Amino acid sequence: MSTVEQQLDDLEAQITSELPSDISVSSVKYEGPELVVYTRDPKKFAQQGDLIRQLASKLRKRITVRPDPSVLSRPEQAREEIMNVVPEDAGVTDLDFHADTGEVVIEAEKPGMVIGRHGSTLREITKTVGWTPEVVRTPPIESSTVSNVRSFLKQERDDRRDILEKVGRQIHREEMSDDEYVRITTLGCCREVGRASFILSTPETRILVDCGDKPGAEGEVPYLHAPEALGAGPQTIDAVVLTHAHLDHSALIPLLFKYGYDGPIYCTEPTRDLMGLLTLDYLDVAAKEGRSPPYESEQVREAIKHCIPLEYGDVTDIAPDVKLTFHNAGHILGSAVSHFHIGDGLYNVAFSGDIHYDDTRLFNGAVNDFPRVETLVLESTYGGRNDYQTDQADSERTLKEVIKETYEKDGKVVIPAFAVGRSQEIMLVLEEAMRSGDIPEMPVHLDGMIWEATAIHTTYPEYLRDDLRDRIFHEDENPFLAEQFNHIDAGEEERQEVADGEPCIILSTSGMVTGGPIMSWLGHLGPDPDSTLVFVGYQAQGTLGRRIQNGWDEIPTSEVGAMGGGDGRGTLSLNMGVETVDGFSGHADRAGLENFVKTMNPRPEKVLCVHGDERSTQDLSSALYHDYDMRTFAPKNLETFRFL
Numbered sequence: 334m335s336t337v338e339q340q341l342d343d344l345e346a347q348i349t350s351e352l353p354s355d356i357s358v359s360s361v362k363y364e365g366p367e368l369v370v371y372t373r374d375p376k377k378f379a380q381q382g383d384l385i386r387q388l389a390s391k392l393r394k395r396i397t398v399r400p401d402p403s404v405l406s407r408p409e410q411a412r413e414e415i416m417n418v419v420p421e422d423a424g425v426t427d428l429d430f431h432a433d434t435g436e437v438v439i440e441a442e443k444p445g446m447v448i449g450r451h452g453s454t455l456r457e458i459t460k461t462v463g464w465t466p467e468v469v470r471t472p473p474i475e476s477s478t479v480s481n482v483r484s485f486l487k488q489e490r491d492d493r494r495d496i497l498e499k500v501g502r503q504i505h506r507e508e509m510s511d512d513e514y515v516r517i518t519t520l521g522c523c524r525e526v527g528r529a530s531f532i533l534s535t536p537e538t539r540i541l542v543d544c545g546d547k548p549g550a551e552g553e554v555p556y557l558h559a560p561e562a563l564g565a566g567p568q569t570i571d572a573v574v575l576t577h578a579h580l581d582h583s584a585l586i587p588l589l590f591k592y593g594y595d596g597p598i599y600c601t602e603p604t605r606d607l608m609g610l611l612t613l614d615y616l617d618v619a620a621k622e623g624r625s626p627p628y629e630s631e632q633v634r635e636a637i638k639h640c641i642p643l644e645y646g647d648v649t650d651i652a653p654d655v656k657l658t659f660h661n662a663g664h665i666l667g668s669a670v671s672h673f674h675i676g677d678g679l680y681n682v683a684f685s686g687d688i689h690y691d692d693t694r695l696f697n698g699a700v701n702d703f704p705r706v707e708t709l710v711l712e713s714t715y716g717g718r719n720d721y722q723t724d725q726a727d728s729e730r731t732l733k734e735v736i737k738e739t740y741e742k743d744g745k746v747v748i749p750a751f752a753v754g755r756s757q758e759i760m761l762v763l764e765e766a767m768r769s770g771d772i773p774e775m776p777v778h779l780d781g782m783i784w785e786a787t788a789i790h791t792t793y794p795e796y797l798r799d800d801l802r803d804r805i806f807h808e809d810e811n812p813f814l815a816e817q818f819n820h821i822d823a824g825e826e827e828r829q830e831v832a833d834g835e836p837c838i839i840l841s842t843s844g845m846v847t848g849g850p851i852m853s854w855l856g857h858l859g860p861d862p863d864s865t866l867v868f869v870g871y872q873a874q875g876t877l878g879r880r881i882q883n884g885w886d887e888i889p890t891s892e893v894g895a896m897g898g899g900d901g902r903g904t905l906s907l908n909m910g911v912e913t914v915d916g917f918s919g920h921a922d923r924a925g926l927e928n929f930v931k932t933m934n935p936r937p938e939k940v941l942c943v944h945g946d947e948r949s950t951q952d953l954s955s956a957l958y959h960d961y962d963m964r965t966f967a968p969k970n971l972e973t974f975r976f977l
């Protein structure tokens with residue numbers, strides 16, 4: 334008998350002895366990080382509201398209770414009874430019964446009303462029908478990503494349970510090593526921006542944190558084949574943790590499955606959906622540009638199947654000696670500062686991922702309050718000594734000025750933007766500016782994946798800034814549903830019409846002008862001196878965006894590609910105005926990064942400054958060392974640090 338089985342037997346005995354004698358336990362299983370307790374008396378369990386919480390704190394495990402399949406009422410009957418319990422205003426759009434696990438997934442427009450105060454309605458459902466309810470939000474704007482991910486996971490349910498059971502056994506295996514150390518190996522994004530990837534290792538466990546590509550630099554990937562990484566075989570990695578969905582952190586996660594990895598990916602639920610959207614688009618863009626991508630859509634599906642979503646604040650066992658907790662990072666939807674607690678009080682490491690320290694229109698500022706942290710791995714995108722951004726209110730004023738001036742010339746404003754994050758921030762600025770009369774009302778066209786990414790934002794309002802979340806809950810105030818927003822969904826013909834038409838604003842991917850429909854807009858409007866190209870986000874070295882920013886105005890048509898109308902010969906004259914309005918970045922600026930560290934509770938002993946060019950990481954590292962008396966480093970790629 335394996336030790337995990339012994340452990341489960343012991344747990345079953347312990348749980349049985351803790352429960353009142355009229356509640357029976359039929360089996361106990363691990364599913365991923367959770368302990369699932371099957372009972373023949375789910376209704377009695379639900380009647381004693383506090384029982385699960387008490388068990389969870391006693392056993393220090395995340396516990397889910399499910400009915401033994403033998404006691405379930407028929408779905409048709411349960412459906413009727415559930416609809417009687419749930420208030421009509423909740424707007425239930427779908428009920429999906431899974432007899433194998435006794436779960437019923439309830440999709441509703443207002444999930445809060447299905448949950449009830451402190452979960453009271455959920456308990457009422459179980460008390461009435463015995464099934465275990467799970468609630469998901471009906472997207473207020475239809476999202477093909479959300480519905481595809483949900484139906485895919487439904488279809489793969491059996492596979493997924495096998496995966497979760499296997500992961501559960503991995504997590505709860507017996508610790509084999511008496512040695513104690515914690516190491517971090519840098520596989521990318523050191524003294525550069527892009528291809529974020531790290532290995533966090535202990536004698537027992539190896540965790541890969543992020544696995545991104547490098548925009549503008551074809552074929553460059555993290556040093557995945559280093560002996561510390563996949564060099565020892567993909568099966569030696571226990572878990573992958575994804576801080577957020579931007580491609581410079583997520584693009585090569587599916588590649589791991591091509592290499593034979595088949596373990597879990599921990600991320601938030603919106604990160605899972607956004608990763609699906611962005612990696613599929615990454616494949617699409619590569620195909621359109623005639624490049625052969627490193628993996629196929631099959632591997633994206635594998636990655637999604639292996640995601641274990643966690644919410645902010647959930648303390649989760651991900652290995653015998655590692656607990657992971659995500660906290661809001663304020664950067665993009667679902668982005669997470671990832672905190673690792675190693676051993677029983679042995680050591681703590683926090684990876685910032687990308688952060689924004691102050692509140693923005695979209696998100697609350699990054700969390701920097703932890704029970705303990707000895708080492709912080711900190712992004713340094715704007716860590717340079719002069720990397721101070723304009724105050725956002727000033728930036729908004731400048732943007733509105735540029736829009737007004739362009740409008741008066743009868744021109745069009747083209748804004749290259751990341752689909753995820755800055756686009757929605759700019760949408761909120763434009764919606765308010767038009768509503769308050771600061772700028773004239775005009776159509777705002779959303780091209781590329783911006784519309785879809787916006788729909789995903791409205792599916793997970795819990796991850797947005799408090800007041801924005803409240804507005805989305807009230808449908809008539811949802812700013813993303815404002816009528817000036819138009820989804821460019823009819824391709825080149827529609828673009829031509831817009832380009833020939835009235836003054837307007839165009840938000841288009843890609844954010845660094847490295848491909849996608851922005852190329853087409855350059856082709857249409859680049860020669861027009863009355864129009865304006867406005868950069869609102871970071872332009873990495875080597876990207877076309879950076880070169881245009883630096884004054885390049887004769888662009889070889891080979892650069893703009895077929896989408897920009899290029900035939901590979903001659904040049905495109907860029908006559909349109911070019912403006913840069915910073916201050917909308919999803920990244921903390923130098924002051925924000927310093928404030929994040931300065932006000933961090935507790936103050937870390939060591940800081941690794943990563944994810945910034947050479948100058949930024951070194952500047953930030955030496956400033957933190959001088960000002961806050963901590964050990965700081967600006968590592969290169971492929972360095973290993975030993976802590977403890």
Ligand SMILES: [Zn+2]
Nearest residue numbers: 577579664687
């Ligand atoms: Zn990012």
